Amino acid sequence: MLNIKTIDDTTINERVYQLNLGPQHPSTHGVLHLLMKLDGEVVVEAEPIVGYSHRGHEKMAENRIWEQFLPNTSRIDYLSGLIYNHGYCMAVEKLCGIEVPERAEYIRVITSELNRISSHLLGIMAFVMDIGAFTPFLYGWDDREHVLDLLERVAGSRLTYCYNRFGGVRNDIDREFCDGTRRFIDRLRGRFSDYHNLITENIIFIKRTRGIGIITEDTALDFGVTGPTLRGSGVGYDVRKNEPYSVYPEFDFEIPVRKEGDVMARYQVRMAEMEQSMNIIEQALDGLPQGPIRSKVPLFIDPPAGDCYFAFESARGAVGYYIVSDGTRIPYRIKVRTPSFSNLFVLTRILPGNFIADCIATLGSIDVVVPEIDR
């Protein structure tokens, strides 16, 4: 724990040094701009400046039909595109009252959890690379490649999937996909011991993460932090468990929680969450029902006038779609609540008083996706 006195205001102007971390810095995960005021190597003030990759997805939704917003959803958060796809379809189905066949729900859960694993693998490995370990990054990407191959087999693309449709999914999964998924889960379980030896028990990693960037429970709740970042601070809130949607209540899984609230805790929560995702996938594959994959839905849907809010859990936290329909084929408004925005702004509270080298570790552990902040 650092115990550095805050600098009094009279000396700030003489001693303070302003540093722009980003927007073109390799460790800021995209175009994130952190404006930091430093006293030597110690951060006095940090301010994230967002908006560099604003594409206006919410405005785009207002001048296209409901179906045409589907490809946009996977581009809001490009690392967990399938989960966003899934959530948007569920929001519209909730508004229209469309029934989804059970097989389609199972397929959606399997693909979403695979997507969560790929996102966590990337998040963890990019974070580990930020603080200096390059080898685990390559190993993690090797594993992620297998997830992407599996998802490509079923969805057709590797990153920006447009796989879910209103009332079901686009393609059915085959035996080869199920067997491949089981093989991948066995493989990843075997690799976890390597990861723990290589990262979790590595002395350099421990020294750089334990006790760094502590987000207390109160701070996390004040800033509306969600996802693994919240669960690393001792709050066991997960939308999949607390407000269950889809077929998640049928599966037996745990929500990993750590009390410490530091960088290490968030890393451990993500590692544990991947194991839980693997449990969910195995249970879903065991209980995969037969049947249709898409219910009868008109070519272009006409939702009734009204609004609805639908929350779901992406790899980074709680996402919400607030959709308003005026009874036409074109949405009146689609508002997306994305988790990275609230997760990022907690940095203004926790970075002051830390060394600049620890800022990179803290930023990496929160695992922000910048296009998701800006939308």
Next chain:
Amino acid sequence: MSSLSGLKEYIKEILTGSKSLLIGMGITLKRLFVPIVTVQYPRRKLTMTPNFRGHIEAIYFDDTKSHHCIACGLCMRTCPSHVIKVQGEKEKAGERKYGRKYYIDFTKCSLCGLCVDVCPEKTLTFSHEYELACISRWDGVIDIMKRLEERP
């Protein structure tokens, strides 16, 4: 006394730390003897899965010796990026329309597959091509009818 226990802790940490580093190096050393996982791309090529989404193309049907496009324009209307242009004509008055020209500007395509889903005649599919680099933006405009004629 406290300084002595501190020293003990310090030495213990150095030893366990060094051990953890050696374990890590052992893992990387093991990796030397594992076959490579990457594909040596220009010499070896991947085959795409049946569901792979390239740009769209028309399916050849034996009954008409051509495609089944009726130039209804649903794909044109449902495309989120407005990249499809389709134009049809009637051979005789009172007959059904028949698709003559079909262009897609692949540089703006987001590969969502909505056009394939919406086609009433099911005459569209995805190609399995992935080597689509081009030097001019006009090279990205694909003439689907021409591709159908020149198919192998």
